[in-house]
Amino acid sequence: MKSEILKILRESGEFVSGQELCERFGVSRTAVWKAINQLKTEGYQIEAVSNRGYRLTESPDILTGEAIESFLKTEWAGRKLYCLDTIDSTNNYAKKLAEEGAPHGTLVLAEKQEAGKGRRGRGWSTPKGTAIAMTLLLRPDIRPEKASMLTLVMGLAAARACRELLNLDVQIKWPNDLVIGGKKICGILTEMSAEMLGIHYLVIGIGINVNMTEFPEEIRSVATSLRLEAGKTIDRAELIAKCMEQFETCYESFIRTGDLVELQEAYQALLVNRNQKVCVLEPGHEYTGTALGINEMGELLVETEEGIRAVYAGEVSVRGVYGYV
Numbered sequence: 001m002k003s004e005i006l007k008i009l010r011e012s013g014e015f016v017s018g019q020e021l022c023e024r025f026g027v028s029r030t031a032v033w034k035a036i037n038q039l040k041t042e043g044y045q046i047e048a049v050s051n052r053g054y055r056l057t058e059s060p061d062i063l064t065g066e067a068i069e070s071f072l073k074t075e076w077a078g079r080k081l082y083c084l085d086t087i088d089s090t091n092n093y094a095k096k097l098a099e100e101g102a103p104h105g106t107l108v109l110a111e112k113q114e115a116g117k118g119r120r121g122r123g124w125s126t127p128k129g130t131a132i133a134m135t136l137l138l139r140p141d142i143r144p145e146k147a148s149m150l151t152l153v154m155g156l157a158a159a160r161a162c163r164e165l166l167n168l169d170v171q172i173k174w175p176n177d178l179v180i181g182g183k184k185i186c187g188i189l190t191e192m193s194a195e196m197l198g199i200h201y202l203v204i205g206i207g208i209n210v211n212m213t214e215f216p217e218e219i220r221s222v223a224t225s226l227r228l229e230a231g232k233t234i235d236r237a238e239l240i241a242k243c244m245e246q247f248e249t250c251y252e253s254f255i256r257t258g259d260l261v262e263l264q265e266a267y268q269a270l271l272v273n274r275n276q277k278v279c280v281l282e283p284g285h286e287y288t289g290t291a292l293g294i295n296e297m298g299e300l301l302v303e304t305e306e307g308i309r310a311v312y313a314g315e316v317s318v319r320g321v322y323g324y325v
Helices: 002-012 018-025 029-041 065-069 090-099 149-166 226-230 236-257 264-270
Strands: 045-049 053-058 081-087 107-117 123-126 131-138 171-173 177-180 183-194 199-209 277-282 285-294 300-304 307-311 317-320
Touching (some): 002 029, 002 053, 065 081, 065 236, 090 183, 090 199, 149 171, 149 183, 149 226, 149 236
Antiparallel strands (some): 045 053, 107 123, 300 307
């Protein structure tokens, strides 16, 4: 009920009578009052006026189940939530939950991540209270070789969410980064447990630089945050909910066709590497060419002197010939 009351107050923007809330939920005025007080203790500023009711005047930037649920419009993505304070890795926690039988669509979030994972064994730390560190657990009925496409599905969903909420020119750096003005704001890591013919479960971890105002010297030239780019503080709970909404839509398109054919055009439009000179870094080998876009399987098509090569998103990095993008 608490998250529903928060949602009603937020969407109204005006006073909502206590009687209306009582009738809506079939509870007493005392129950409504207790829920309102709980929200206040979490940092929500709620004005109460006799004969007028309650009005939300300010929301804290906190990641609680109630905060996120008050924005969620999904059927299944993020409906089972685990909101943690400090953890080593949301991917690790999600895999533990998966082994215990957690359902498709379970979402794990952490205010601070101390040993997050990047691609190719790199670390990914998350400062407390400023970023989004989350992992979505999926149980797709697809063959394991198609799993890498879900990294692209999440990338497209997160880019769309940021663009829709903040009107920022967020682009995708294939296969797993989001960038603004050539600087990274987001990384994605997909891991799975599978056998030859099927996937037991799959987790997609995503880290987004949201409200940071500064970065260490060694990454300042290649990293930025949504707050720095938008010039305002971002509501992380709202952005998480929007990411889940966009992902659910993109995922269902992917499942329907078994590939990215329905998402390919939208993905191409946001691809920062497209028509650019790139360097493809494969284990023990690298080459340069021009990135043409992706095919329906999510492979990057690179035109080289020997012809067009399809690059699979596995243990491969793609960088601009003269820099990060």
